[in-house]
Amino acid sequence: MTGKIHSFESFGTVDGPGIRFVVFLQGCPLRCQYCHNPDTWKSGGEEYSAEEVAARALKYKNYFGENGGVTATGGEPLLQIDFVTELFTILKRKGIHTCIDTSGITFDKTSGECVQKHERLLEVTDLVMLDIKHIDEEACIRLTGKSNKKTLDFARFLSEKGKKTWIRQVLVPGITDSEEDLKRTREFLDTLKTVEKVEVLPYHTMGVVKYEKLGIEYPLKDVKAPTKESVALAKEILCR
Numbered sequence: 001m002t003g004k005i006h007s008f009e010s011f012g013t014v015d016g017p018g019i020r021f022v023v024f025l026q027g028c029p030l031r032c033q034y035c036h037n038p039d040t041w042k043s044g045g046e047e048y049s050a051e052e053v054a055a056r057a058l059k060y061k062n063y064f065g066e067n068g069g070v071t072a073t074g075g076e077p078l079l080q081i082d083f084v085t086e087l088f089t090i091l092k093r094k095g096i097h098t099c100i101d102t103s104g105i106t107f108d109k110t111s112g113e114c115v116q117k118h119e120r121l122l123e124v125t126d127l128v129m130l131d132i133k134h135i136d137e138e139a140c141i142r143l144t145g146k147s148n149k150k151t152l153d154f155a156r157f158l159s160e161k162g163k164k165t166w167i168r169q170v171l172v173p174g175i176t177d178s179e180e181d182l183k184r185t186r187e188f189l190d191t192l193k194t195v196e197k198v199e200v201l202p203y204h205t206m207g208v209v210k211y212e213k214l215g216i217e218y219p220l221k222d223v224k225a226p227t228k229e230s231v232a233l234a235k236e237i238l239c240r
């Protein structure tokens with residue numbers, strides 16, 4: 001099977017534990033206003049077989065150490081769930097730690113086939129990093145173009161399946177940083193059994209130049225990075 005790949009990063013340090021080989025998959029159904037990878041949105045990308053990607057990653061095996069491994073991110077990697085499952089199956093056979101960075105948007109709990117596919121993926125995935133874009137459904141639609149229902153269903157599914165999970169929350173001033181929403185998020189996380197860590201990612205404007213290149217108007221051009229105090233408050237609420 002082949003996957004559509006945007007790019008690779010050989011020594012990633014921010015996409016999961018340790019040093020990681022990071023696979024950026026092409027395509028994303030969301031349109032997060034703060035997205036710094038708008039070049040991954042559309043389908044396209046270069047085609048690679050799962051064996052080819054695994055062989056590339058395995059060249060760096062000696063650098064992974066005890067904690068490192070391979071992360072599939074994007075875009076939304078689970079748009080190509082069969083490919084990622086095949087890739088991770090090969091990597092697990094070689095004893096490599098596997099991690100997925102997802103919004104959970106592909107999870108449809110009403111479809112048996114879809115649930116089975118996600119189950120199979122979890123069998124070969126060591127860690128899931130789940131981006132909760134916004135705890136409030138209406139605000140999530142405004143921020144990303146989609147409801148948060150599938151994301152929250154996927155979080156519950158991970159908990160039921162006993163899958164180790166890191167939650168990621170991008171902190172955007174005036175959009176995701178209200179104390180009330182952060183507390184609601186924490187209350188939701190308290191219902192889950194497998195959350196090992198919560199990461200607060202302060203919004204930054206590093207992706208703006210990509211928007212210019214793509215000729216897309218940047219939706220948050222008047223928004224500044226959050227203050228140290230608001231990051232500290234968010235961490236106090238979410239990471240306890």
Ligand code: SF4
Nearest residue numbers: 028030031032035075
């Ligand atoms: S899910 Fe990720 S890649 Fe997709 S729009 Fe949001 S930030 Fe960008």
